[in-house]
Amino acid sequence: MLKLTLGRKVTTISQYKDIANTLKARIQNGDYVTGEHLPSQKELAEEFGTSRVTIQKALDELSNANLILRRQGSGTTVAPNSQSTLDILSSQYEGTTKLFAGRGKVSTQVLHFEIRLPNAHEQKRLSISDSTPVYDILRLRNVDDKPYELDHSIMPLSVIRNLTEKIAAGSIYTFIETQLGLKIGSSIRKITADIPSEDDQKYLQCHHNEPILQVSQTVHLADGRPFEYSQTRHRYDKGGVIVINNFLSSNGLEA
Amino acid sequence: MLKLTLGRKVTTISQYKDIANTLKARIQNGDYVTGEHLPSQKELAEEFGTSRVTIQKALDELSNANLILRRQGSGTTVAPNSQSTLDILSSQYEGTTKLFAGRGKVSTQVLHFEIRLPNAHEQKRLSISDSTPVYDILRLRNVDDKPYELDHSIMPLSVIRNLTEKIAAGSIYTFIETQLGLKIGSSIRKITADIPSEDDQKYLQCHHNEPILQVSQTVHLADGRPFEYSQTRHRYDKGGVIVINNFLSSNGLEA
DNA sequence: GAGTGGTCTAGACCACGCG
DNA sequence: GCGTGGTCTAGACCACTCG
Numbered sequence: 001m002l003k004l005t006l007g008r009k010v011t012t013i014s015q016y017k018d019i020a021n022t023l024k025a026r027i028q029n030g031d032y033v034t035g036e037h038l039p040s041q042k043e044l045a046e047e048f049g050t051s052r053v054t055i056q057k058a059l060d061e062l063s064n065a066n067l068i069l070r071r072q073g074s075g076t077t078v079a080p081n082s083q084s085t086l087d088i089l090s091s092q093y094e095g096t097t098k099l100f101a102g103r104g105k106v107s108t109q110v111l112h113f114e115i116r117l118p119n120a121h122e123q124k125r126l127s128i129s130d131s132t133p134v135y136d137i138l139r140l141r142n143v144d145d146k147p148y149e150l151d152h153s154i155m156p157l158s159v160i161r162n163l164t165e166k167i168a169a170g171s172i173y174t175f176i177e178t179q180l181g182l183k184i185g186s187s188i189r190k191i192t193a194d195i196p197s198e199d200d201q202k203y204l205q206c207h208h209n210e211p212i213l214q215v216s217q218t219v220h221l222a223d224g225r226p227f228e229y230s231q232t233r234h235r236y237d238k239g240g241v242i243v244i245n246n247f248l249s250s251n252g253l254e255a
Numbered sequence: 256m257l258k259l260t261l262g263r264k265v266t267t268i269s270q271y272k273d274i275a276n277t278l279k280a281r282i283q284n285g286d287y288v289t290g291e292h293l294p295s296q297k298e299l300a301e302e303f304g305t306s307r308v309t310i311q312k313a314l315d316e317l318s319n320a321n322l323i324l325r326r327q328g329s330g331t332t333v334a335p336n337s338q339s340t341l342d343i344l345s346s347q348y349e350g351t352t353k354l355f356a357g358r359g360k361v362s363t364q365v366l367h368f369e370i371r372l373p374n375a376h377e378q379k380r381l382s383i384s385d386s387t388p389v390y391d392i393l394r395l396r397n398v399d400d401k402p403y404e405l406d407h408s409i410m411p412l413s414v415i416r417n418l419t420e421k422i423a424a425g426s427i428y429t430f431i432e433t434q435l436g437l438k439i440g441s442s443i444r445k446i447t448a449d450i451p452s453e454d455d456q457k458y459l460q461c462h463h464n465e466p467i468l469q470v471s472q473t474v475h476l477a478d479g480r481p482f483e484y485s486q487t488r489h490r491y492d493k494g495g496v497i498v499i500n501n502f503l504s505s506n507g508l509e510a
Numbered sequence: 511g512a513g514t515g516g517t518c519t520a521g522a523c524c525a526c527g528c529g
Numbered sequence: 530g531c532g533t534g535g536t537c538t539a540g541a542c543c544a545c546t547c548g
Contacts, residue, residue, distance in 0.1 A: 014517060040533065051519050056535085064319075066441050069479040072534045073526035079479050080382045081443070088443070127335050185501075186321050188336070188343070192495030193448035193468035211466025211491070213448035224324040224334050236466070240447030243498050246440075269536060295514060306538050311516085327515045328545030 016054050019044075020061035027067055027082055034083070038068065038076045065089060066244060088242055104143045111203070112138035113165040115157065122154050125218050125229040133157045137168050140203045147204045148238055153230040160227055176227070183222035190216045191241055194233070204235050211236040274303055274313035282322055282337055289338070293323065293331045320344060321499060343497055359398045366458070367393035368420040370412065377409050380473050380484040388412045392423050395458045402459045403493055408485040415482055431482070438477035445471045446496055449488070459490050466491045 026032050039047065044055045059076065062068045066085050070076045079085065114136045123130055135155045141148050153172070155163070160176060167175050176182050194212045201208060212233045219228040281287050294302065299310045314331065317323045321340050325331045334340065369391045378385055390410045396403050408427070410418070415431060422430045431437050449467045456463060467488045474483040 016517080042533085051521095052534095053520090054518060057517085059534095066443075070534060071478065071527080073528075073532080075527095075533055077479070080475075080481065081473075085443070187500045188321075188340070189498045189500065190495045191446050191468075191498065193466040193489075193491040195464070195466060195491070209450070209464040211448040211450060213446075218336075220335075223326065224332070226335065234448075236448040236450070240445045241498075243444045243446065243496075243500075245442045245444065245498075271536080297514085306540095307515095308539090309537060312536085314515095325515060326546080328513080328547075330514055330546090 015048075015050055016057035017061070019048055019050070019055065019058035023058060023062060024065075024067065024086075027062075027078055028086055032078050034078045034080055036078055038078065040075065064246065066246065085244070088244060105145070106148075107142045107145065108169050109140040109142070110137065110165050110168050111140055112136065113168060118154065118156075122229060126154065126156050126226045128156050128158065135160070135163055137172075139168060143238075147235065149235075150200060150203050150233045151230060152232075153228055155228050156226075159221070159225050182227075185220045185222040185224065187217050187219040189241075192216070193236075200233055204233065206235055213240060215241060270303075270305055271309050271312040272316070274299075274305070274310065275316035278313060278317060279320075279322065279341075282317075282333055283341055287333050289333045289335055291333055293333065295330065319501065321501065340499070343499060360400070361403075362397045362400065363424050364395040364397070365392065365420050365423050366395055367391065368423060373409065373411075377484060381409065381411050381481045383411050383413065390415070390418055392427075394423060398493075402490065404490075405455060405458050405488045406485060407487070408483055410483050411481075414476070414480050437482075440475040440477040440479065442472050442474040444496075447471070448491075455488055459488070461490055468495060470496060 023032075023038070032038055038044070041052050041055045041059070045052045048055065059068065059070065063070060067079055067082050068076055069079050115133050116136055117130060118126065118128060118132065118134045120130075122128075122134060123132075126134070128134075134157065135153070137151075137153045137155075139151045139153070141151060155172075159182075160180070163172065163175070173184070177184065192214050194214050196204070196206050196208060196210060196212050200206060200212050204212075206212070213236055215232045215234070217228075217230055217232075218226050219230075220226050278287075278293070287293055293299070296307050296310045296314070299313075300307045303310065314323065314325065318325060322334055322337050323331055324334050370388050371391055372385060373381065373383060373387065373389045375385075377383075377389060378387075381389070383389075389412065390408070392406075392408045392410075394406045394408070396406060410427075414437075415435070418427070418430070428439070432439065447469050449469050451459070451461050451463060451465060451467050455461060455467050459467075461467070468491055470487045470489070472483075472485055472487075473481050474485075475481050
């Protein structure tokens with residue numbers, strides 16, 4: 001440990017995360033090239049002045065992100081497609097505002113903003129009772145002044161407080177993270193294709209035969225509380241959803 | 256260690272995976288109830304006769320699967336929605352044949368089966384040269400005798416050997432895992448909505464205004480070699496793709 | 511302050527791949 | 530056989546939550 005001023009940052013992050021980020025940067029910079037071997041765990045432990053277990057925890061991070069491949073007996077190599085994986089990681093979809101930061105102008109039109117009681121389905125998805133009021137927000141997001149997605153969000157007041165229509169016109173996620181100081185955890189999403197409704201045709205300006213890509217999701221805070229149940233409808237020509245699936249880690253449980 | 260006959264299985268799996276599975280089963284059986292605390296790491300270490308670090312590695316597995324929540328100072332609890340998460344885990348999408356095992360009759364019609372050289376795009380996706388031949392396979396999968404998906408797969412012969420049209424009429428994934436003895440690793444998918452092509456309308460029996468849900472993916476073996484680049488087109492009314500996204504672990508690298 | 515989970519160590523043995 | 534990564538230990542200190 002010894003989290004004193006080790007030279008660089010005083011950020012007091014854990015060593016293994018620091019090391020993981022350093023190694024990630026080396027892959028990004030091309031210091032470690034796709035297909036080539038990384039130094040052995042022993043060598044890395046010596047370089048960073050730490051134990052092998054700590055190096056292994058750092059490598060776990062990179063491995064989960066599909067950036068490296070570890071083979072018993074053989075060694076650790078940089079994964080194929082590591083560069084494109086890095087691209088995907090950096091564009092991890094947390095919110096539309098963040099996703100397009102620096103790449104396009106995002107504007108938001110709040111079509112509906114209401115506080116009401118949840119229906120049975122919403123109660124179940126958000127793990128709340130029928131007496132917990134929720135925000136019901138319908139927003140149209142534009143990118144570069146062209147309609148991009150139609151977002152219908154339900155959030156419980158018991159978790160998200162002091163949300164206003166004005167905030168909803170900006171980035172709700174940024175508000176939650178910076179103003180409320182809450183950490184976003186995991187989400188479960190179902191992605192489907194659908195026929196456009198009248199609202200879709202009106203707001204997304206699509207024709208009746210142009211499909212809609214819908215993402216229906218429940219999002220949780222890091223402490224496990226569900227805070228958003230939403231259905232987002234996209235024009236079919238405005239890109240898709242990119243997903244990395246690691247069968248190994250998920251199926252590690254089943255063997 | 257001490258992987259001798261410890262009493263139950265002789266499967267020689269690592270302790271922490273064994274423990275993870277045991278704990279998972281307890282959640283599944285309701286021995287540990289959603290929202291309630293698990294025994295502390297210290298208690299679990301005593302119960303399983305192991306060290307705390309090993310228990311932590313087991314809990315890492317459950318945590319990655321979104322089955323538990325760990326809070327410093329507070330304790331470890333069963334995650335909300337743990338039961339539905341278990342459902343999703345058990346239906347992890349590896350192949351259509353497996354997905355519907357026991358739930359519907361899957362039949363496959365091989366529409367095209369060819370060995371040829373890859374184009375530039377396929378070379379890039381599969382990390383192969385222009386002289387490495389590939390299988391080009393188009394299949395129609397039916398569930399309960401109704402068209403379900405139209406699958407176009409490209410696989411390099413350098414990785415997948417001895418594939419025949421007859422095998423393609425069954426489950427290619429089962430062939431790869433059991434006959435070739437290869438382990439499937441991770442996949443990267445892009446999910447989009449699209450307008451049906453003539454082939455879609457013909458084989459999936461959908462109308463020109465019924466959207467298609469397309470999953471375009473590159474799948475890797477556990478050792479990192481890409482072995483399949485495919486585009487699968489689904490009828491929009493036959494369900495969607497369910498995805499669990501763990502922001503914490505993926506963003507652990509970015510902080 | 512007591513108890514919890516998070517991090518870290520130094521050392522050990524094992525399983526695997528390769529020459 | 531040697532070097533690699535995989536697993537495991539016993540113990541330590543830290544950070545956090547809660548009564």
